[in-house]
Amino acid sequence: MYKLKVLVVDDHPMVLEGMQAMLSQIDFVLVTGLARNAYEAMELLKADMPDVVITDINMPEISGIELATKIKKEYPVIKIIAMSTFNERSYISQMIAQGASGYLLKSASKEEIEEALQTASSNKLYMSLSLELSRKEQQDITNRPTLTSREKEILILIAEGYTNPQIAEQLFVSPYTVDSHRKNLLTKFAVNNTAGLIKLAVKYGMV
Amino acid sequence: MYKLKVLVVDDHPMVLEGMQAMLSQIDFVLVTGLARNAYEAMELLKADMPDVVITDINMPEISGIELATKIKKEYPVIKIIAMSTFNERSYISQMIAQGASGYLLKSASKEEIEEALQTASSNKLYMSLSLELSRKEQQDITNRPTLTSREKEILILIAEGYTNPQIAEQLFVSPYTVDSHRKNLLTKFAVNNTAGLIKLAVKYGMV
DNA sequence: GGAAAAATCCCCCTAAAGAGGGATTGACCA
């Protein structure tokens, strides 16, 4: 029987130990490693090439979202399951956007974890049962605009507090150009000023 | 060698398993039971009479605080160590008031748990408060400015996308007043425009 | 090779924001 190789990433030792204990009770799973941060995770990835990475979203230094981005870029075949407490649900959409195949709450039972792994490894999307996305959160996912690479770039600079002329200088383009992109951003986000723009951008994890 | 009998109470299976795994690595500890809620805990208490109960604060139905009250009433000799995520720190004082002998964060390491148990069983008070805050949280706490109630109010309206005149109208004050508050906000957040302001405000959870 | 999408640039005009000042009132408090 082929065992699913799983790597667990979390900065809390207790979660790491708990996950390992629960995963070891699932017969088709083999825990290949435990990482306390994204750096360790990337090391262990290279060494073991797991099938699935279960990662906490909220970690210091490098978040689970950033980690997911890196993993998907270097090893697109690896499935990623995001994990968080119920207090941090706003990040789910970001994880999904980064290619996560599932979402687990830390309150998950052994059965839920098992199901998440099975679902993810069969190329489907698993969502923690106890997880009812609020209407607003649903909207967040569906309404998040698609930005061009230039727009993303400019959005980040706006969020950093740079003005149009400053951004123009940095990007070696005309202030008019920056202004055009900025207007497009406002349109795409359906807001009418910078405050609304940045609020959404932060919530969507784009800055 | 006498082993310290420990009962763990938490509604999250993962924490329960993780705690057990970590406690089993401590040689002077014997885990006598795992309970998923206060009812189970009271049952197991009767059967095993542990020396220490490690309990989550935030549990459905009966909270850790209520559980502590009951335990202290019926078995005053049992030591109680409260446990929570860093999001729930406001309950600490209540736990202490109910006779808890220690306080652990769920991000605690094996060493911290060990120390908490030793401290508690020697009738002293263990606190893991300041220890394990992440860098980001530390920063958030130290850099997060203190706002007056009016400033908070106006900050939220700015984030909603309202302009100064619109805010002034809503709050029945002069646009000059709103402008003053807005300037104070920029100063307090140490940014120089709305983009930077809102970015931080969202990150600090103020909007 | 040609259409679509992205990126670039330009103009006008008005509203809003930001950087400087400063002043007054009332509340709380040591």
Added chain:
DNA sequence: TGGTCAATCCCTCTTTAGGGGGATTTTTCC
């Protein structure tokens, strides 16, 4: 009872942002 702080209000001036146009040049992709 004097000091601090919050909240209010006022003024000037410059820069930025936002709403409305439109146009051209690169990429990208089928």
